[in-house]
Amino acid sequence: MEAENHTILSQFFLLGISEDPELQAFLFGLFLSVYLVTVLGNLLIILAISSDSHLHTPMYFFLCNLSLIDICFISTIIPKMLVNILAHSKEISYLECLTQVYFFMIFVRMDNMLLTTMAHDRFVVICCPLKYTVIVNSQFCVLLVLMSWIIMFWFSLILTLLVKQLNFTTCTEIPQFFCEVVQLLKVARSDALIDIFLYVSTALLVVFPVSGILHSYSHIVSSLMKLSSSVSKYKAFFTCGSHLCVVSLFYRTGLGVYLSSAVVHSSQRSRIASVMYTWSPPC
Secondary structure (H helix, E strand, C coil), X not given: CCCCCCCCCCEEEECCCCCCHHHHHHHHHHHHHHXXXXXXXXXXXXXXXXXXXXXXXXXXXXXXXXXXXHHHHHHHHHHHHHHHHHCCCCEEEHHHHHHHHHHHHHHHHHHHHHHHHXXXXXXXXXXXXXXXXXXXXXXXHHHHHHHHHHHHHHHHHHHHHHHXXXXXXXXXXXXXXXXXXXXXXXXXXCCHHHHHHHHHHHHXXXXXXXXHHHHHHHHHHHHXXXXXXXXXXXXXXXXXXXXXXXXXXXXXXXXXXXXXXXCCCCHHHHHHHXXXXXXXXXX
16 A cells, blocks of 8 residues: 555654653653753843843853753753643644754754854954954844854754655654654655755754864864963863863764664664753753
């Protein structure tokens, strides 16, 4: 029998993290707690930055945007999961799935762009401190963020439209707790050209930000090596330390998700890696 395609497909089935009914109450409490802590923590960061004029600097402007994106990022995934656990359901409509793919890609790529921008900010403040206020001014910061949003909106729209062209059988099961592009490609009956375009375009939006971060920190390390004062080195390390921790956590967990999806055949390991990736955005 010929497979039915996406034109008559009404829903997917998300298998979730575990199918054990005894674990559902624990998972609901755990994810609800993480969600509330993440949202409240980021809201406090936004409120603190907005209310203190001393924090109206480029770095805190980027941090404020990052916190807002992290709230949207986790809100794209967790609420639907919590509703499904409460309703003892695994269903997600076709439209909801595409919507989740669209917004997930926007927010996760915006995280990439902002982390790269923050690395450039640290590079300028350490390597070119006298030119910092000229290079990284308020207009420049707003333009960078605005351009990032525009690029990500269009990229996510194109990506979602390509996913919409994929062919699925009815009652398609996704071995994940949200609609992830990699898993959708695995369960779809699609044209190889679409798969290649999706992977290449996604990879490019990882390669360029990572290259930007590595370039910035290579210059930062080079500048730090020339400093004779240990106090100055400590201050510079303190300035970059928190950002480096966030970057390493974000990319390590993200790489773990896609490697586990592409290489490891255990769907359970892929789901666990995705949990860490979902929780990795800083709160």
